[in-house]
Amino acid sequence: ETGVTQTPRHLVMGMTNKKSLKCEQHLGHNAMYWYKQSAKKPLELMFVYNFKEQTENNSVPSRFSPECPNSSHLFLHLHTLQPEDSALYLCASSQLGPFEQYFGPGTRLTVT
């Protein structure tokens, strides 16, 4: 595997379900990010992790819970989501600092 991988690629879940999104980067980076991409809205930065420590949480509802066990892996735990949470969730990684981010292919989430 190379670059940034995300699993699953597609996920359909009910509002009472609990699921997790997984991201793995094979680039030796030490910063990882979660973004939400909704139709006709700007890309929304959700969480930032630097060296496994969360440095940004942009007012994300608590039904989204991130976890970063090491610099290569990032999870997004989901529970009691709402239909408006349906979106493409993108993971990215970079070196620390103002460097370009490398994105995974995303997980297309549908909440029913």
Place this chain on the structure above:
Amino acid sequence: AQSVTQLGSHVSVSEGALVLLRCNYSSSVPPYLFWYVQYPNQGLQLLLKYTTGATLVKGINGFEAEFKKSETSFHLTKPSAHMSDAAEYFCAVSDQSGNQFYFGTGTSLTVIP
């Protein structure tokens, strides 16, 4: 706070014609600037970036962009559009710490044969 404005959510050009996608930013300090491309059902891929130095930056697939501080712009151009250029393009700005990335709303490029 910084922001990024992409004028024109949809741009159509004929194959072989000039591509011009506009990006303006607001920042109180010199930012770092990026252009990304997103093909359907894929993540974002870096096209080019400006950090310091030469203000005309060349990227992949024949694209280039010029940083104009006086105009707070970073427009993306390509002399001759190809069918494979049809995609969504995002301009982004980072503060110097890299802790915040701000993306524009994107411009969908259609290339007409």
